[in-house]
Amino acid sequence: MARFTLPRDVYHGKGSLEELKNLKGKKAIICVGGGSMKKFGFLDRAKKYLEEAGMQVELFEGIEPDPSVETVMKGAEAMLKFEPDWIIAIGGGSPIDAAKAMWIKYEYPDCTFEDMCKVFGIPELRRKAKFVAVSSTSGTATEVTAFSIITDYEKGTKYPIADFEITPDIAIVDPELAETMPTKLVAHTGMDAMTHAIEAYVSTANCDYTDALAIHAIEMIQADLVKSFGGDMGARDRMHNAQCLAGMAFSNALLGIVHSMAHKTGAVFADKGAHIIHGAANAMYLPKVIAFNAKDPAAKKRYGVIADYMHLGGSNDDEKVALLIKELRRMNDDLKIPHCIKNYGADSYPVEQGFVPEDVFLERLPGIAERAIGDACTGSNPRQPSQEEMEKLLKCCYYDTEVDF
Ligand SMILES: NC(=O)c1ccc[n+]([C@@H]2O[C@H](COP(=O)([O-])OP(=O)(O)OC[C@H]3O[C@@H](n4cnc5c(N)ncnc54)[C@H](O)[C@@H]3O)[C@@H](O)[C@H]2O)c1
Numbered sequence: 235m236a237r238f239t240l241p242r243d244v245y246h247g248k249g250s251l252e253e254l255k256n257l258k259g260k261k262a263i264i265c266v267g268g269g270s271m272k273k274f275g276f277l278d279r280a281k282k283y284l285e286e287a288g289m290q291v292e293l294f295e296g297i298e299p300d301p302s303v304e305t306v307m308k309g310a311e312a313m314l315k316f317e318p319d320w321i322i323a324i325g326g327g328s329p330i331d332a333a334k335a336m337w338i339k340y341e342y343p344d345c346t347f348e349d350m351c352k353v354f355g356i357p358e359l360r361r362k363a364k365f366v367a368v369s370s371t372s373g374t375a376t377e378v379t380a381f382s383i384i385t386d387y388e389k390g391t392k393y394p395i396a397d398f399e400i401t402p403d404i405a406i407v408d409p410e411l412a413e414t415m416p417t418k419l420v421a422h423t424g425m426d427a428m429t430h431a432i433e434a435y436v437s438t439a440n441c442d443y444t445d446a447l448a449i450h451a452i453e454m455i456q457a458d459l460v461k462s463f464g465g466d467m468g469a470r471d472r473m474h475n476a477q478c479l480a481g482m483a484f485s486n487a488l489l490g491i492v493h494s495m496a497h498k499t500g501a502v503f504a505d506k507g508a509h510i511i512h513g514a515a516n517a518m519y520l521p522k523v524i525a526f527n528a529k530d531p532a533a534k535k536r537y538g539v540i541a542d543y544m545h546l547g548g549s550n551d552d553e554k555v556a557l558l559i560k561e562l563r564r565m566n567d568d569l570k571i572p573h574c575i576k577n578y579g580a581d582s583y584p585v586e587q588g589f590v591p592e593d594v595f596l597e598r599l600p601g602i603a604e605r606a607i608g609d610a611c612t613g614s615n616p617r618q619p620s621q622e623e624m625e626k627l628l629k630c631c632y633y634d635t636e637v638d639f
């Protein structure tokens with residue numbers, strides 16, 4: 235038996251933010267990030283719609299990118315005080331993920347962060363509030379997923395919370411919100427979405443339901459991401475749907491080790507002055523992981539199917555895998571994303587020597603590899619890496635060397 239879970243309603247298309255008017259309830263808390271939603275007027279609009287619905291509205295503002303455990307706890311306290319029956323999270327993956335974790339703590343004040351991280355171990359929610367997610371970036375698709383990623387800055391690592399309990403009740407996928415994204419964010423979140431779709435398609439938990447969504451998302455992202463990066467707003471709007479389809483796929487088929495590696499490298503070099511942004515990390519590691527996973531015959535065949543849908547040519551699966559890797563690297567070039575950590579500048583653009591020094595990388599490598607193997611996304615990867623293989627793979631991701639093992 236397998237389960238396939240999505241939000242009860244997905245409102246999509248321009249103007250769908252207005253659906254907030256039709257919610258029925260007494261009190262809504264809006265959880266939002268550092269200012270982009272306010273600046274572009276979406277926060278005011280959301281508040282106005284909720285007030286039109288007759289609700290008392292409170293704001294929880296300032297959720298930082300890659301939200302921390304502390305922010306989650308603070309937000310839950312605000313919720314416990316205000317007692318909302320609707321939680322409305324607006325913004326990118328960061329505020330929506332933080333709000334999901336706040337929701338758990340609001341419903342179960344005794345639940346610790348450790349308790350939350352037990353995979354599929356969240357008790358029944360919706361005793362106090364329902365959840366609406368309004369996405370403003372085109373990548374994480376957290377508006378439809380069963381996941382929330384919270385960073386423990388003391389440990390320098392990201393922890394995924396995973397349970398269908400935190401799949402939002404309502405997703406609003408309004409492309410108007412995505413039109414204000416700066417191009418760097420378009421690039422990173424778009425490649426995050428591509429990684430979601432490809433990892434879901436080759437995941438050991440794939441099924442007919444997730445395959446259809448993943449393949450269509452891949453075709454759309456290949457057609458529209460670079461155009462969206464170049465300023466084509468039609469393509470930008472379609473990308474907002476494409477990333478959501480990819481999210482529906484991976485929320486149910488799970489992911490793989492590209493994400494395991496991205497989770498464990500994102501914040502671990504923060505003391506050297508920057509983060510490796512989630513989508514950029516995925517974009518750099520994906521071609522390497524495809525080469526590694528393609529040693530598994532079932533995965534190789536599936537990469538071949540992806541290459542076919544992308545019209546890349548190739549007369550056998552080995553050729554198709556090579557062409558798929560080449561196409562993804564071309565997209566990275568077009569999107570100004572480096573190919574490896576060594577060339578990853580503090581501003582995320584390609585440079586000769588990036589912000590992660592080689593000696594620091596090598597010294598931290600065994601720990602990163604061990605934690606990546608232990609990440610919740612590793613279980614559904616088509617090939618299970620040993621400690622030695624994971625270290626080798628991460629080295630290829632540092633130096634941009636070929637994966638031949
Ligand atoms: N829950 C999931 O299923 C899932 C999946 C993948 C990644 N994640 C997590 O999501 C987080 C990343 O989320 P993200 O990539 O959406 O970015 P983000 O939410 O961290 O936002 C990045 C920056 O972009 C700004 N921004 C957001 N939308 C904007 C817009 N429309 N116009 C202008 N500026 C805008 C924000 O203010 C912020 O400064 C990471 O913590 C990652 O680990 C979660």
Ligand SMILES: [Zn+2]
Pocket residue numbers: 374426427430493512516
């Ligand atoms: Zn992701």
